[in-house]
Amino acid sequence: MAIWLKKSFFVLISILTFGLVSPSQAFLNEEGHALAKSNGKPSSVESAEEEIHQEETVLSREEFLEQMKEQAEKNSYVKFGTKIKPAIEDEFRSVILPKMEHAIEQTALQYEEDLSSLVISEVPQYAKTEKIFHIYDKRSGKDVIRFHVRKDHPPKDGYYFNFHYHTIHDDFQTHHDLGSIYWDKNTPPQWMSVS
Structure with a gap:
């Protein structure tokens, strides 16, 4: 799915729910991976999200x-x-x-x-x-x-x-x-x- 379509969908849902529902972590991670592939380098925000995701999976x-x-x-x-x-x-x-x-x-x-x-x-x-x-x-x-x-x-x-x-x-x-x-x-x- 195109990145612009995902972003448009996210904005539409945000407007409709007025912030009552937050996007899933999977959606945010998928978007971060797509941007990292297209740019070649992940931004600091994407890197932070990836580190948070890795920390979640390493819990004792x-x-x-x-x-x-x-x-x-x-x-x-x-x-x-x-x-x-x-x-x-x-x-x-x-x-x-x-x-x-x-x-x-x-x-x-x-x-x-x-x-x-x-x-x-x-x-x-x-x-x-x-x-x-x-x-x-x-x-x-x-x-x-x-x-x-x-x-x-x-x-x-x-x-x-x-x-x-x-x-x-x-x-x-x-x-x-x-x-x-x-x-x-x-x-x-x-x-x-x-x-």
């Missing part, structure tokens, strides 16, 4: 896990919003997050050679879904593990947040429990609610 297992754990915690707090987070943050951090991290570690063991292809999805903007985030293989686009939270309300009891995950190994059918956090007798606010 420990660095990869640390990044995944940080992103998992961040995405969880985005899901909770500023109304729910302060009430459950301490218990989430001490009880649920370590179990979530363990599940991520176990998943990473199965992808030892290909950790660079695993990425965490964004937190969905629709507030009623259970999804916190999914870890998926960016080559195939298929989910590997899905982390969810739902609001439970047992009869004659208060509300609980039930954290769990599903894996690709049983086609996401089994409910792997991470634990529950009690909210209150009152109905909790919507996910991502701000104070």
Whole structure:
């Protein structure tokens, strides 16, 4: 595809989405390689992009896990919003997050050679879904593990947040429990609610 056509397409998408969607790293790398071939020498911007891409693929297992754990915690707090987070943050951090991290570690063991292809999805903007985030293989686009939270309300009891995950190994059918956090007798606010 011609470079001018790619650039035109990129500009059109940028205008239509008003910056809500960023271009994929693959698109940027492909464009950089095309320019490098046509000029004979890569520019400093292209060289920097290539170095960033190379650094991403050279992550050690420990660095990869640390990044995944940080992103998992961040995405969880985005899901909770500023109304729910302060009430459950301490218990989430001490009880649920370590179990979530363990599940991520176990998943990473199965992808030892290909950790660079695993990425965490964004937190969905629709507030009623259970999804916190999914870890998926960016080559195939298929989910590997899905982390969810739902609001439970047992009869004659208060509300609980039930954290769990599903894996690709049983086609996401089994409910792997991470634990529950009690909210209150009152109905909790919507996910991502701000104070």
